[in-house]
Amino acid sequence: MSPHYEHPNAPVSEDPRAFWEARYGGDQVWSGKVNAATAALTADLPPGRALDLGCGEGGDVIHLAEAGWDATGVDLAEAAVTRARRAAHKRGVAERTHFMAADLTDTGSGWGLPDDAGAPGFDLVTASFLQSPVALDRERILRHALTLLAPGGRLVLVSHAAPPPWAPAEFAARGHFPSPADELTVLGVTVCGDERWDVATAEVRTREVTGPDGQAAALEDTVVVVRRR
Numbered sequence: 001m002s003p004h005y006e007h008p009n010a011p012v013s014e015d016p017r018a019f020w021e022a023r024y025g026g027d028q029v030w031s032g033k034v035n036a037a038t039a040a041l042t043a044d045l046p047p048g049r050a051l052d053l054g055c056g057e058g059g060d061v062i063h064l065a066e067a068g069w070d071a072t073g074v075d076l077a078e079a080a081v082t083r084a085r086r087a088a089h090k091r092g093v094a095e096r097t098h099f100m101a102a103d104l105t106d107t108g109s110g111w112g113l114p115d116d117a118g119a120p121g122f123d124l125v126t127a128s129f130l131q132s133p134v135a136l137d138r139e140r141i142l143r144h145a146l147t148l149l150a151p152g153g154r155l156v157l158v159s160h161a162a163p164p165p166w167a168p169a170e171f172a173a174r175g176h177f178p179s180p181a182d183e184l185t186v187l188g189v190t191v192c193g194d195e196r197w198d199v200a201t202a203e204v205r206t207r208e209v210t211g212p213d214g215q216a217a218a219l220e221d222t223v224v225v226v227r228r229r
């Protein structure tokens with residue numbers, strides 16, 4: 001995700017699909033690069049089948065495909081997945097990437113994934129900044145995502161722990177910025193894990209970025225990795 005996160009001036013009650021389609025209706029929104037924490041947390045994993053939730057313009061999916069994964073991205077906005085497909089084609093990984101427009105809160109729909117997606121499951125599910133200033137039932141989505149993991153598979157969750165310093169006050173006030181403990185509660189996993197889950201990582205990481213006006217800034221990411229036993 002680009003650090004140049006602009007706050008779209010939309011009312012909270014706005015329909016999520018309309019909101020995100022409008023957000024992707026203009027220029028490219030994100031940097032096109034993989035998110036730093038997602039890259040670091042997946043770097044040592046052997047490539048397999050990956051699913052990225054709320055993939056936006058596809059930066060993480062394309063990175064995973066370049067690293068040898070068969071990678072699928074799902075996003076609410078058709079405009080975003082159209083852009084992601086185009087970017088994957090340009091980067092030469094169209095054959096190892098698949099993009100679907102679907103509402104992830106509609107967990108009964110199969111998210112447009114191929115029928116065999118649930119068997120034997122994904123080796124990796126990523127959700128990078130699956131956060132929204134309009135309605136988004138993350139708990140429903142993320143708990144369903146856990147059910148899609150193959151044995152040994154990992155859910156890698158990266159979220160804004162705090163708003164960027166340059167974010168408008170209204171955005172900061174209405175956004176939800178989860179701590180690692182909040183994320184584990186959302187997932188229904190305890191920090192010690194249990195017979196089904198290992199918690200490999202649950203922490204806040206700081207990264208240095210350049211803000212929209214060229215200012216140096218530190219952003220905080222909540223990073224959680226849960227591994228299915």
Ligand SMILES: C[S@@+](CC[C@H](N)C(=O)[O-])C[C@H]1O[C@@H](n2cnc3c(N)ncnc32)[C@H](O)[C@@H]1O
Pocket residue numbers: 001002016020030035053054055056057059074075076077080102103104105127128129130131132136
């Ligand atoms: C903050 S952006 C992050 C995009 C991307 N993961 C990245 O890091 O660049 C959140 C993304 O979640 C998507 N999204 C929001 N609600 C969604 C839903 N109900 N189903 C699927 N995607 C959704 C948005 O369209 C948007 O692309």
